[in-house]
Amino acid sequence: APKVEDAQLAIEEVPLPVPRTGEVLIKVAAAPVNPSDYGKWKKVLGPGEQWTPLPMGNEGSGVVVASGGGVLADRLVGKSVGFVNLVKQGSWSEFVTASALKAVFQLPPTLPAEDGASFYVNPYTAYAIVDTARRRGGKGFVHTGAASQLGQMLVKYCATEATDITLLNVVRREEQARILRSLGAKYVLVSAGDEWKLNLKQTVKELGLEVAFDCVAGEMTEILVDALPKGGTCYVYGRLSGEAARIAPIDLIYFSKTVEGFLVAGTGSQAWINLSKPVTALWRLNAAGKAVNAGLAGGGWASTKFDDCELDTMHARFLEMWGTSGFTDRKLRIRMPATVEPEL
Ligand SMILES: NC(=O)c1ccc[n+]([C@@H]2O[C@H](COP(=O)([O-])OP(=O)(O)OC[C@H]3O[C@@H](n4cnc5c(N)ncnc54)[C@H](OP(=O)(O)O)[C@@H]3O)[C@@H](O)[C@H]2O)c1
Structure with missing residues (x-):
């Protein structure tokens, strides 16, 4: 390849x-x-x-x-x-x-x-992810690859603006967990060791989460879908692992779980700004634009290092x-x- x-x-x-x-x-x-x-x-x-x-x-x-x-x-x-x-x-x-x-x-x-x-790709996506989680119902969501710039924006946004949302962050190194905690993250799991999958499952249950946003794919998608309750949804929006997203058929067949694609803007129902629905698209763009611009200044939730x-x-x-x-x-x-x- x-x-x-x-x-x-x-x-x-x-x-x-x-x-x-x-x-x-x-x-x-x-x-x-x-x-x-x-x-x-x-x-x-x-x-x-x-x-x-x-x-x-x-x-x-x-x-x-x-x-x-x-x-x-x-x-x-x-x-x-x-x-x-x-x-x-x-x-x-x-x-x-x-x-x-x-x-x-x-x-x-x-x-x-x-x-x-x-200013656009990551901040608008962070806003779109939170909006999608709210529309989907439930208390919040699991987020993987969470030490990314986008992940850090989500942590800051949920700690300051979207305080109704419970964010469970998954990272792959302890150092990344420390960074997220210093930004205000309450819940962080490191995807290493034998216990982590069990911890994920228990924490998802305790926090009452039904949704996950996954930018890692590969085995991570399968682990997330397994951890979600019956009827849960995992949105795949990246492929940092470089691998195809795996899913256990049993979760789809018996537990009504779904896996969907997620894109900040494009044409089609997976796109938050769906250009084939221009009125909704414009309304969402405006709402996101206001929130993002307010968060762009140095250290603001939408700013990038x-x-x-x-x-x-x-x-x-x-x-x-x-x-x-x-x-x-x-x-x-x-x-x-x-x-x-x-x-x-
Ligand atoms: N679908 C959409 O509309 C949309 C929009 C915006 C962004 N995205 C996606 O969002 C993701 C984050 O983007 P970003 O610009 O914020 O990224 P970024 O700042 O470059 O950060 C990437 C992060 O992912 C971690 N990572 C890399 N490979 C990994 C793996 N195999 N497993 C777990 N963690 C891994 C890196 O950690 P290490 O330091 O350990 O390598 C780093 O913390 C990307 O997948 C991007 O394509 C999608």
């Missing part, structure tokens, strides 16, 4: 993109390296498929330096923004164009643009972190040179 170590990454110089009506030109300040970015480096080719170059980076932040015209785009000039949903471009670029309506989000004016680089690199040092730095279990508590962030000016 392809490995991230073998990814062929190249920096290319391309013409400055030109914003069309309704679009803006953004001078990028920074962009994170997320699991969903390097997940693409392990793509397996399907029958008849060939390698094609892929622009990298799903999200980022910067300052709008020009508008292609239109009220929405014009209003954003000079503003500090976050962006996602780029078309045929990646956020690991010095400049990008993006739709003012569909892809650009104004950041709080007091936030340095580079600190909003991870970064480890900085430059575009041409990113791959080497990434491999160092990858090889040493080094992503806990530091998200790799690419900083773009502040001195580059567009020739408009």
Whole structure:
């Protein structure tokens, strides 16, 4: 199977993109390296498929330096923004164009643009996970891979804002449990040793949990589904183990448990922001946006701890972190040179 170590990454110089009506030109300040970015480096080719170059980076932040015209785009000039949903471009670029309506989000004016680089993928997902757990009913949920940046956001969010939600965190190392407790986590289990599966089952029962969110997959999904009560649901939203999610058929057949996919935004019922239902999608985006913006400032629930690199040092730095279990508590962030000016 392809490995991230073998990814062929190249920096290319391309013409400055030109914003069309309704679009803006953004001078990028920074962009994170997320699991969903390097997940693409392990793509397996399907029958008849060939390698094609892929622009990298799903999200980022910067300052709008020009508008292609239109009220929405014009209003954003000079503003500090976050962006996602780029078309045929990646956020690991010095400049990008993006739709003012569909892809650009104004950041709080007091936030340095580079600190909003991870404004979307993880904070919106944390908000979406809590909202989904509330709609599903029950008191809270189990969360795996919980020392991730997203996991830390959930801990802070549940300790300060979503205090009605009981969060049971599962991590794989004791050091990670300490980090989460220092952020206000009440319940943390380390997935090691003979007793841990039993502890998980007992704690789920004591806390009255019926839902789990799993970003590890593999055997972890099976352990979670087993620990949930009759009728429980496990949402799989990541695959950090690199393995297929396992499920014991008996849990599906006799105990009415379900396993569902979960995606922050997309088309289909697994997407919290379901773009085929635009009214609900817009309403949810607005609600999440307000909560996230309020939590983005340094140390706020939606803020991220970064480890900085430059575009041409990113791959080497990434491999160092990858090889040493080094992503806990530091998200790799690419900083773009502040001195580059567009020739408009
Ligand atoms: N579906 C969606 O819409 C959506 C949206 C956002 C994020 N996600 C997913 O959410 C997850 C977290 O993202 P993030 O950016 O917050 O990650 P991150 O900050 O890079 O952190 C990854 C964490 O996972 C741990 N980890 C790695 N492999 C593991 C394994 N096999 N078992 C248990 N723990 C493991 C790492 O711990 P070590 O230090 O021990 O390696 C680290 O603490 C990712 O899977 C991402 O794809 C999904």
